[in-house]
Amino acid sequence: DTEVTQTPKHLVMGMTNKKSLKCEQHMGHRAMYWYKQKAKKPPELMFVYSYEKLSINESVPSRFSPECPNSSLLNLHLHALQPEDSALYLCASSRGQPGGRNEQFFGPGTRLTVL
Amino acid sequence: DQQVKQNSPSLSVQEGRISILNCDYTNSMFDYFLWYKKYPAEGPTFLISISSIKDKNEDGRFTVFLNKSAKHLSLHIVPSQPGDSAVYFCAARASNFGNEKLTFGTGTRLTIIP
Numbered sequence: 001d002t003e004v005t006q007t008p009k010h011l012v013m014g015m016t017n018k019k020s021l022k023c024e025q026h027m028g029h030r031a032m033y034w035y036k037q038k039a040k041k042p043p044e045l046m047f048v049y050s051y052e053k054l055s056i057n058e059s060v061p062s063r064f065s066p067e068c069p070n071s072s073l074l075n076l077h078l079h080a081l082q083p084e085d086s087a088l089y090l091c092a093s094s095r096g097q098p099g100g101r102n103e104q105f106f107g108p109g110t111r112l113t114v115l
Numbered sequence: 116d117q118q119v120k121q122n123s124p125s126l127s128v129q130e131g132r133i134s135i136l137n138c139d140y141t142n143s144m145f146d147y148f149l150w151y152k153k154y155p156a157e158g159p160t161f162l163i164s165i166s167s168i169k170d171k172n173e174d175g176r177f178t179v180f181l182n183k184s185a186k187h188l189s190l191h192i193v194p195s196q197p198g199d200s201a202v203y204f205c206a207a208r209a210s211n212f213g214n215e216k217l218t219f220g221t222g223t224r225l226t227i228i229p
Contacts, residue, residue: 004158040222042220042222045218048216056216090158092158102147102208102215104149105161108157109157109158
């Protein structure tokens with residue numbers, strides 16, 4: 001299984017809603033990532049989890065709250081978002097071992113629209 | 116501060132010819148470089164990578180060249196096929212104990228003309 005899955009595929013939410021994005025991989029990878037991609041822009045790193053511990057937070061606003069319940073799952077909890085947070089949210093995973101190739105495998109993304 | 120740059124936003128190439136996509140970087144701490152291909156409404160797909168200790172890596176129709184002194188890399192696709200039409204992102208890594216922060220370029224939209 002070389003797939004990273006993300007649910008939901010699309011999400012529309014109001015600014016007062018609370019929602020969660022989910023990501024799953026069964027490749028035995030120990031590093032998982034959240035990226036945000038706006039139209040015609042490159043993916044921008046938000047968070048990195050290594051061995052289920054948060055290792056990088058790229059100064060993301062607290063209305064985005066990541067969670068890594070186990071080595072296969074990664075969640076992104078959303079609360080009080082702004083319309084400018086509308087974007088494609090990508091999850092990725094990699095082996096997470098020191099050295100070596102460690103290329104990241106991406107999921108298909110969740111298209112988020114904040115009204 | 117754009118540390119990874121792809122100066123050509125778009126490129127059109129005839130089917131069967133060579134496609135050359137370019138990427139420049141500024142951070143000398145980058146030690147690993149990757150190319151990703153992205154179709155609309157899908158996540159990026161890993162294509163090929165190169166370590167900073169090499170200057171060339173080849174995988175089938177794809178070859179990546181690295182010129183460290185010029186801080187420049189390029190992806191060659193030959194022969195180009197219609198299915199290669201996509202947005203290509205160059206990405207660079209400065210390693211940190213196995214979890215890499217990837218810095219992406221702005222992307223080049225490649226169109227293969229049948």
